[in-house]
Amino acid sequence: MSFIETNKNSAFGWYLASVLVMCCGTVLAAYYYPGEFDWVYTVASALASQKHNPAGSFWFAGALTAAMVLLWPYVTALRTRLFSSIPHAGFVIGALRMGLLCGALLGIEKLYIRDLSGWVYKAHEILALLAFFGLYAGVLGSLVQAMRRKKIYFIHLTLIVGPLLAIGITQFLLYVDQRNLGWVDTGWREMGIPFWLSFAFWQWLAIVFLWLGLGLLALININHSKP
Numbered sequence: 001m002s003f004i005e006t007n008k009n010s011a012f013g014w015y016l017a018s019v020l021v022m023c024c025g026t027v028l029a030a031y032y033y034p035g036e037f038d039w040v041y042t043v044a045s046a047l048a049s050q051k052h053n054p055a056g057s058f059w060f061a062g063a064l065t066a067a068m069v070l071l072w073p074y075v076t077a078l079r080t081r082l083f084s085s086i087p088h089a090g091f092v093i094g095a096l097r098m099g100l101l102c103g104a105l106l107g108i109e110k111l112y113i114r115d116l117s118g119w120v121y122k123a124h125e126i127l128a129l130l131a132f133f134g135l136y137a138g139v140l141g142s143l144v145q146a147m148r149r150k151k152i153y154f155i156h157l158t159l160i161v162g163p164l165l166a167i168g169i170t171q172f173l174l175y176v177d178q179r180n181l182g183w184v185d186t187g188w189r190e191m192g193i194p195f196w197l198s199f200a201f202w203q204w205l206a207i208v209f210l211w212l213g214l215g216l217l218a219l220i221n222i223n224h225s226k227p
Contacts, residue, residue: 011077015215018070022211025063032056043200044207045128046111065107066171071214075100075138079216092141099134102127133208136164139213146220151185153220160213163197163206170197 019161030037032055037047046052047060079093113119139160147153174181174197181188184199193213195201 011074012215012218014070014077015218018067018074019211019215021063021070022067025059028064029053029056029058029060032059038200039204040195040201041188041198042185043184043203045110046053047106051115052210061107061110063107065111066106066109068104071100072097072213078109084195088141088206089143092138092145095134095141096138097134099131099136099138102134106131112192132206135210136160139210139217141219142217142220145215151154153183154155156213156216160209163202163209166196167199167202167206171199173197 004199014182026047030039033047033053034055036077044060048057048064050057053060075093075096106124109124109127115124140157143157143160181191181193188198
């Protein structure tokens with residue numbers, strides 16, 4: 001086994017550990033959520049909310065924090081061993097690390113602070129946006145570089161960016177046609193609002209595809225390392 005393959009396996013182990021931790025934390029948080037958790041009409045942050053999920057918020061917030069910590073050595077391994085042939089690697093690594101740091105802070109916030117935005121205006125939303133922006137920028141930046149060598153990566157790029165585009169389109173449609181609905185919640189189901197207009201639905205898909213994209217990075221760079 002080559003040195004690069006050894007480091008790829010080691011890095012991927014950290015990634016798989018983050019997936020396991022995040023999945024377990026999410027399932028446990030949903031299990032303790034009051035009533036039955038609605039994956040289509042309830043946003044992810046509700047699982048980590050001490051207000052909305054007093055018995056289960058610890059599991060989601062703790063898992064998010066731990067997953068971000070586990071992904072740090074994964075990103076470091078990509079930088080030191082697997083990103084040597086990708087141009088603009090500094091931007092990619094910097095964006096990923098910013099996303100991980102903000103994601104960890106987001107989890108810590110939910111563990112210890114009931115309502116950060118009540119103290120600092122929109123602080124929770126800013127942290128969430130920075131976490132998503134950093135991780136997405138790093139993943140998409142890598143895929144754009146990979147696509148220059150292999151056009152097949154356009155498919156991966158489309159799948160990962162698709163939920164973000166859907167969020168933008170559906171929120172615009174709601175703004176134009178149904179401004180009085182308020183923020184998405186289970187009441188939308190009772191009103192007959194279709195699932196594909198739900199921000200929560202696309203947010204969960206965005207999270208899943210983002211995590212898959214993070215795992216894809218190791219495979220991308222192995223391909224790039226071959227002549």
